[in-house]
Amino acid sequence: MQNNRQNNSCQNGKINSFTQVNQMQKQPNKFRFGGEDVRVVNSMIDIIYPPVPFPSNKIYKALGEVKIREMVDHHHQLLLNTKVGKLFPANEEALKMAIDKSADFFVEALGGDDVFTSAHGEPHLRMRHFKIPIDESDREIWLAMYKKTLKEISFPEEHLEEFWNWIEPLSIRMINRRTNMDEIKRHHWHEIKSGFVSA
Amino acid sequence: MQNNRQNNSCQNGKINSFTQVNQMQKQPNKFRFGGEDVRVVNSMIDIIYPPVPFPSNKIYKALGEVKIREMVDHHHQLLLNTKVGKLFPANEEALKMAIDKSADFFVEALGGDDVFTSAHGEPHLRMRHFKIPIDESDREIWLAMYKKTLKEISFPEEHLEEFWNWIEPLSIRMINRRTNMDEIKRHHWHEIKSGFVSA
Numbered sequence: 001m002q003n004n005r006q007n008n009s010c011q012n013g014k015i016n017s018f019t020q021v022n023q024m025q026k027q028p029n030k031f032r033f034g035g036e037d038v039r040v041v042n043s044m045i046d047i048i049y050p051p052v053p054f055p056s057n058k059i060y061k062a063l064g065e066v067k068i069r070e071m072v073d074h075h076h077q078l079l080l081n082t083k084v085g086k087l088f089p090a091n092e093e094a095l096k097m098a099i100d101k102s103a104d105f106f107v108e109a110l111g112g113d114d115v116f117t118s119a120h121g122e123p124h125l126r127m128r129h130f131k132i133p134i135d136e137s138d139r140e141i142w143l144a145m146y147k148k149t150l151k152e153i154s155f156p157e158e159h160l161e162e163f164w165n166w167i168e169p170l171s172i173r174m175i176n177r178r179t180n181m182d183e184i185k186r187h188h189w190h191e192i193k194s195g196f197v198s199a
Numbered sequence: 200m201q202n203n204r205q206n207n208s209c210q211n212g213k214i215n216s217f218t219q220v221n222q223m224q225k226q227p228n229k230f231r232f233g234g235e236d237v238r239v240v241n242s243m244i245d246i247i248y249p250p251v252p253f254p255s256n257k258i259y260k261a262l263g264e265v266k267i268r269e270m271v272d273h274h275h276q277l278l279l280n281t282k283v284g285k286l287f288p289a290n291e292e293a294l295k296m297a298i299d300k301s302a303d304f305f306v307e308a309l310g311g312d313d314v315f316t317s318a319h320g321e322p323h324l325r326m327r328h329f330k331i332p333i334d335e336s337d338r339e340i341w342l343a344m345y346k347k348t349l350k351e352i353s354f355p356e357e358h359l360e361e362f363w364n365w366i367e368p369l370s371i372r373m374i375n376r377r378t379n380m381d382e383i384k385r386h387h388w389h390e391i392k393s394g395f396v397s398a
Contacts, residue, residue, distance in 0.1 A: 034256035034310020057233035111233020
């Protein structure tokens with residue numbers, strides 16, 4: 001009798017990721033359907049959401065609440081000119097509220113006052129984003145617009161790495177709509193930092 | 200310097216699932232933002248897709264191609280009366296093609312001729328479903344309508360378990376739109392079989 005208890009495959013080593021399987025060379029003996037016996041395809045996982053290093057208060061001490069809010073607004077203005085803009089409320093007041101809420105989060109998460117939690121409760125970011133279909137490309141755009149923002153507002157160079165190391169993996173956790181088998185693209189600081197180096 | 204290489208947390212044991220974290224009691228010392236140091240939130244995984252036991256050819260030998268196609272059609276007619284119906288083409292010809300394709304798959308997967316692969320290529324089911332947003336509730340409905348179908352067509356009792364053990368975990372792999380933090384609901388045979396027992 002088949003034991004259908006959820007297989008914690010980390011324990012038996014028999015786990016694949018969709019990406020791995022998709023990239024495997026075609027085996028000489030292809031998976032044959034309808035043999036004499038049941039044939040088990042192993043457990044799979046999809047995304048392993050990497051660790052997220054939340055920032056220290058250095059950035060908040062350097063920028064302050066006003067500059068952080070300006071940064072978040074700048075980012076959203078850029079977003080609105082991309083397909084990600086369609087994910088935001090069309091209504092102007094609702095849009096402003098959404099941007100303010102995002103700014104509240106950044107202020108508090110960077111070490112400012114509890115402007116987010118006092119007004120909106122616990123962050124639970126992934127949960128809050130469930131109602132919006134966010135796919136891999138939406139995250140790519142969101143990050144690209146932050147890269148642009150950080151340059152355009154001349155974010156302090158000495159704090160770029162800490163900020164980027166945070167938002168880059170954090171953004172992965174907002175993906176709730178999968179559209180392909182590929183690993184989620186990483187944008188590690190050491191790979192992108194040359195784009196920020198001052199002349 | 201923060202090492203951002205994707206953390207295979209199965210190796211260091213520091214991995215959580217979103218569901219686990221969501222269910223954890225509020226810790227007395229809440230996660231404090233913006234401390235003196237960077238604070239790392241550990242890797243997460245979401246769904247562990249359970250193993251899928253593909254059926255032997257017993258069911259195909261018992262039913263044959265015609266009855267399998269009738270079953271798939273019956274299932275789709277039920278689906279069309281649910282919200283899952285909206286995921287199918289509105290155009291009548293395109294809908295018929297979609298149903299035929301699904302029937303091709305079931306025939307071949309159950310041990311019939313290669314009617315699917317010869318016409319459509321490798322199954323790659325998850326990939327083929329990516330273009331359609333499929334969430335947890337869509338899967339619930341899909342399964343519920345199969346439960347109904349199996350009863351209404353008097354699917355042979357001695358093969359119900361093998362068929363159900365296959366489609367129940369297989370259906371999880373079609374989910375590509377996450378809308379909540381809950382574990383994917385399992386419908387294990389031993390829990391549901393009483394719904395099939397003949398009088």
